[in-house]
Amino acid sequence: MRLPELEAILADINRIILGKKRPIRLALACLLARGHLLIEDLPGVGKTTLAHVLARVLGLDFQRIQFTSDMLPADILGISIFDRESGAFHFHPGPIFTQVVLADEINRATPKAQSALLEAMEERQVTAEGKTRALPRPFFVIATQNPTHQIGTFPLPESQLDRFLLKIELGYPDPAAERELLAGADRQQMVADLAARIAPQRLMELQEQTRAVHASPALIDYVQALATHTRSSPRWQAGLSPRACLALLAVARAWALLDGREHVLPEDVQSVLPGVVAHRLRPLDDTARTDADAVAAALIEAVPLP
Amino acid sequence: MARSNRPVSRRQAWWLLASALAASLPLIPQIPTWLVFAAGCAFALRAALTWRQWHLPPRWLLVLLVIAGTVGVFLQYRTIMGRTPGIALLVVFLALKLLELRAARDAVATALLCYFLVLGQFLFTQTIPTALLAALTIVVTTATLLAAADDRPHPQLQLRRSGLMLAQALPFMLLMFLLFPRVEGPLWGLPQDRFSAVSGLSDSMSPGSIAQLSQSDAIAFRVQFKGDVPPQSQLYWRGPVMPAFDGRSWRVTKKRGTYSKVPYKEIGTPVDYELTLEPHGQFWLFALELPGTLPPESSLTSDYQPVARQAVRNRMRYTQRAWPDASAGIDESPSILEEALALPANGNPRTRAIGAGWRAQHGDDSAAILAAAENLFLQQLLIYTLNPPLMGADMVDDFLFDSKRGFCEHFAAAFVYVLRSAGVPARVVAGYQGGEVNPVDGYLVVRQYDAHAWTEAWIAGRGWVRIDPTAISAPSRINSNFAAAVPAGETLPFLARGDLAWLKELRNRLDAVTNGWNQWVLGYNPQRQRDLLASLGLKEPDWRSMTAALSVLCGGVLLGLTAWILRNRLRVDPALAAWRRFTARMAKRGIAWRPWEGPLDFAERAATYAPDRAATYAPDRAGSIREIAGLYARLRYGPAPDATDLKLLKAKIAAFTP
Numbered sequence: 001m002r003l004p005e006l007e008a009i010l011a012d013i014n015r016i017i018l019g020k021k022r023p024i025r026l027a028l029a030c031l032l033a034r035g036h037l038l039i040e041d042l043p044g045v046g047k048t049t050l051a052h053v054l055a056r057v058l059g060l061d062f063q064r065i066q067f068t069s070d071m072l073p074a075d076i077l078g079i080s081i082f083d084r085e086s087g088a089f090h091f092h093p094g095p096i097f098t099q100v101v102l103a104d105e106i107n108r109a110t111p112k113a114q115s116a117l118l119e120a121m122e123e124r125q126v127t128a129e130g131k132t133r134a135l136p137r138p139f140f141v142i143a144t145q146n147p148t149h150q151i152g153t154f155p156l157p158e159s160q161l162d163r164f165l166l167k168i169e170l171g172y173p174d175p176a177a178e179r180e181l182l183a184g185a186d187r188q189q190m191v192a193d194l195a196a197r198i199a200p201q202r203l204m205e206l207q208e209q210t211r212a213v214h215a216s217p218a219l220i221d222y223v224q225a226l227a228t229h230t231r232s233s234p235r236w237q238a239g240l241s242p243r244a245c246l247a248l249l250a251v252a253r254a255w256a257l258l259d260g261r262e263h264v265l266p267e268d269v270q271s272v273l274p275g276v277v278a279h280r281l282r283p284l285d286d287t288a289r290t291d292a293d294a295v296a297a298a299l300i301e302a303v304p305l306p
Numbered sequence: 307m308a309r310s311n312r313p314v315s316r317r318q319a320w321w322l323l324a325s326a327l328a329a330s331l332p333l334i335p336q337i338p339t340w341l342v343f344a345a346g347c348a349f350a351l352r353a354a355l356t357w358r359q360w361h362l363p364p365r366w367l368l369v370l371l372v373i374a375g376t377v378g379v380f381l382q383y384r385t386i387m388g389r390t391p392g393i394a395l396l397v398v399f400l401a402l403k404l405l406e407l408r409a410a411r412d413a414v415a416t417a418l419l420c421y422f423l424v425l426g427q428f429l430f431t432q433t434i435p436t437a438l439l440a441a442l443t444i445v446v447t448t449a450t451l452l453a454a455a456d457d458r459p460h461p462q463l464q465l466r467r468s469g470l471m472l473a474q475a476l477p478f479m480l481l482m483f484l485l486f487p488r489v490e491g492p493l494w495g496l497p498q499d500r501f502s503a504v505s506g507l508s509d510s511m512s513p514g515s516i517a518q519l520s521q522s523d524a525i526a527f528r529v530q531f532k533g534d535v536p537p538q539s540q541l542y543w544r545g546p547v548m549p550a551f552d553g554r555s556w557r558v559t560k561k562r563g564t565y566s567k568v569p570y571k572e573i574g575t576p577v578d579y580e581l582t583l584e585p586h587g588q589f590w591l592f593a594l595e596l597p598g599t600l601p602p603e604s605s606l607t608s609d610y611q612p613v614a615r616q617a618v619r620n621r622m623r624y625t626q627r628a629w630p631d632a633s634a635g636i637d638e639s640p641s642i643l644e645e646a647l648a649l650p651a652n653g654n655p656r657t658r659a660i661g662a663g664w665r666a667q668h669g670d671d672s673a674a675i676l677a678a679a680e681n682l683f684l685q686q687l688l689i690y691t692l693n694p695p696l697m698g699a700d701m702v703d704d705f706l707f708d709s710k711r712g713f714c715e716h717f718a719a720a721f722v723y724v725l726r727s728a729g730v731p732a733r734v735v736a737g738y739q740g741g742e743v744n745p746v747d748g749y750l751v752v753r754q755y756d757a758h759a760w761t762e763a764w765i766a767g768r769g770w771v772r773i774d775p776t777a778i779s780a781p782s783r784i785n786s787n788f789a790a791a792v793p794a795g796e797t798l799p800f801l802a803r804g805d806l807a808w809l810k811e812l813r814n815r816l817d818a819v820t821n822g823w824n825q826w827v828l829g830y831n832p833q834r835q836r837d838l839l840a841s842l843g844l845k846e847p848d849w850r851s852m853t854a855a856l857s858v859l860c861g862g863v864l865l866g867l868t869a870w871i872l873r874n875r876l877r878v879d880p881a882l883a884a885w886r887r888f889t890a891r892m893a894k895r896g897i898a899w900r901p902w903e904g905p906l907d908f909a910e911r912a913a914t915y916a917p918d919r920a921a922t923y924a925p926d927r928a929g930s931i932r933e934i935a936g937l938y939a940r941l942r943y944g945p946a947p948d949a950t951d952l953k954l955l956k957a958k959i960a961a962f963t964p
Binding site for chain 1: 458459460463879882900901902903904905906907939940942943944945
């Protein structure tokens with residue numbers, strides 16, 4: 001049985017972002033699996049809107065950080081300022097102290113600023129000036145990045161890419177959806193009119209429920225077989241890490257929950273595979289096509305179900 | 307396409323080239339130069355073929371080359387049988403097979419040839435480096451075989467897998483090594499020329515012949531004493547006895563009687579030891595004086611020298627007992643005594659005069675003459691040196707009265723000459739004196755530079771008495787070693803020197819390892835095997851019962867392994883088995899289940915397959931397919947599989963008509 005609240009959430013988002021059912025579902029799955037999302041795409045395809053809508057419909061706070069090349073870690077994390085009246089320093093929290101963060105064009109910033117965000121993502125807390133401050137819960141980062149071949153970008157290294165549970169692409173809408181978008185109402189107004197479908201507390205319950213989705217030994221065998229294949233195959237520079245396997249299993253669980261199942265099927269793993277592996281597997285032959293779906297399809301077809 | 311007909315990939319070709327190189331490089335010293343060159347060309351051609359992806363040479367050319375190679379080997383050796391020609395032929399075949407890599411079966415054949423060549427190395431040397439190199443080559447060749455089956459994994463991974471597989475085979479190898487029935491002697495005859503260049507004592511002694519040996523630190527033999535090592539001054543290792551003298555050199559008598567049993571009385575405390583003799587190509591066996599037992603397949607000559615029936619061409623190990631206090635030859639036969647008195651008609655007038663003087667003074671009192679001779683050597687202040695001056699025709703006179711410098715052979719020769727000229731029977735005994743205990747494994751190591759010569763004199767009532775004239779002038783030669791006895795500044799072999807202690811230590815350790823290898827791996831002979839089996843409780847096993855036991859053991863292990871693997875294979879999830887039945891039936895209708903396809907995906911595809919034929923399908927076909935797939939997915943991937951669900955699945959599949 002599919003959970004009606006999740007269906008309603010998906011329906012709300014799909015009403016505003018048209019023709020992107022699959023990426024939207026993946027984005028929600030990522031959130032349920034307590035991961036962070038990386039979107040790589042051109043400007044203007046609805047990345048910001050997606051982040052915004054997700055926050056609204058789930059009843060979460062939302063902040064947007066536009067990354068630039070002159071950005072410093074303090075611009076993200078916050079800074080202590082001397083207060084003359086009290087005669088002490090007071091910490092002014094940065095934009096990261098929120099529940100949904102849109103880190104826009106993350107690869108425009110220098111590695112120093114990038115790492116400030118990525119550490120906060122991993123630890124779910126911020127340490128500034130010797131004091132550790134917990135970030136709000138739930139905490140969800142949607143980072144966008146421009147295609148890396150563009151000028152003036154600092155590509156994220158593999159180790160930092162690995163911190164994103166999923167990487168998706170939105171892409172241009174198909175003509176019918178685009179026409180509907182052009183003919184339809186003002187999106188910003190529609191977002192503003194959205195009401196929260198669930199409370200943050202309920203979202204955290206759903207996240208717990210995601211963790212409890214059953215993965216049978218046969219399925220874990222399958223995940224292992226996929227990883228083993230990538231490790232021994234000459235196609236890639238390095239195979240999938242254990243962290244990548246955990247990510248795959250976590251997203252597959254969320255995918256199964258979205259599908260109303262209490263156990264994971266190989267289909268779930270295969271559905272989320274492109275988003276999980278595309279930014280983690282680097283082909284040995286750099287000129288090869290790195291299209292996420294093609295990479296995942298090749299991997300799926302090479303590994304029989306155990 | 308059958309697996310064996312798959313073409314050989316580039317990666318596989320590189321693997322094979324690596325194996326072939328590893329297997330044939332160690333054979334370069336054994337095969338003729340033209341073959342090294344030709345095989346090198348073939349390997350280079352193989353590399354070029356793989357690199358540039360050229361076409362393989364035509365078959366007729368390869369056939370011609372095989373014939374040419376075989377003829378070449380025949381012309382070289384005048385035969386194609388035997389060890390070296392056989393190995394040369396294998397190299398020819400391997401090099402040409404590399405140019406014929408058409409299908410996977412060629413790759414496998416090439417890898418097997420490499421294994422054969424590795425085996426071939428052991429026909430030439432069996433040292434530790436050879437074994438290590440062979441082990442390495444086997445790892446590479448096994449990785450090549452793995453790559454021949456599946457060339458996708460990274461080379462490093464293939465090597466690791468190959469190493470792992472071989473490591474798993476190690477216990478089995480050890481078992482076979484220890485328990486496989488051993489046969490006496492090597493499996494293959496070693497050629498007669500193998501030990502032509504070995505240094506060691508010969509059956510004659512002339513001035514300088516032992517001094518020459520003193521420059522070699524090669525090992526003559528190793529000894530393990532059952533008890534404490536006797537004092538250095540007692541370690542006289544008896545070698546060839548030389549009574550015959552022609553004025554310049556001393557020789558072994560050609561015609562000698564033999565004893566099959568030791569002819570003297572056993573008195574005093576015996577010394578027991580085990581001696582491992584390095585091959586020296588001669589018949590005699592070394593033994594501590596006086597030998598109390600005889601090694602198997604040997605006899606004792608009438609001058610108490612153990613000799614083997616065949617020349618010692620393989621490393622040999624025997625246990626021995628010595629009687630240091632025994633005396634031999636009290637009733638020596640007149641012919642032997644006569645030979646021990648013979649001197650050339652003239653020469654060395656001064657020595658002869660002294661001898662004649664003693665004879666006149668003491669008459670038949672041999673003991674008194676002996677004492678006089680020892681006294682003479684003491685008075686002359688003779689110097690023990692590695693570099694004695696050249697002697698003239700009257701060597702003994704020159705040595706005793708002019709130069710007064712000599713090595714042990716001069717001392718022994720002069721002493722025997724003096725005694726014989728005074729009418730006392732005497733003879734030269736060659737052999738080794740002393741040795742050095744390797745502190746690492748406790749073996750006494752006797753090297754070529756321990757070679758020595760001493761004398762025996764026959765005294766009425768006492769028999770043959772050993773006198774070492776070198777000890778009279780240079781006692782440190784006997785009490786410590788020869789390096790202590792020679793004057794400072796003379797060139798010594800490296801290991802005999804006292805300095806460079808750490809290098810010596812290193813060499814001692816290395817030697818202990820080599821000795822362990824010789825004793826336990828190369829020296830694992832039928833006797834050792836019998837000892838081992840006896841210690842395991844198997845008394846007097848013959849090779850038939852051993853073979854039977856080994857086959858039963860191996861068969862049992864193999865059966866157990868097979869049963870275990872089968873059991874694991876049979877433990878297939880019953881839901882999966884039912885699903886396989888289902889998909890097999892679907893496949894007959896043209897809807898094959900792809901092995902990577904999830905059950906629900908398959909059901910969706912199958913349910914909507916060929917809608918134009920929908921009229922021929924059962925009405926609820928699509929529904930049934932989805933139901934079966936759903937049931938199976940829940941059983942296989944859901945929590946706590948349900949027995950009723952399984953029954954239902956089986957029933958649904960049985961009732962289903964594709």
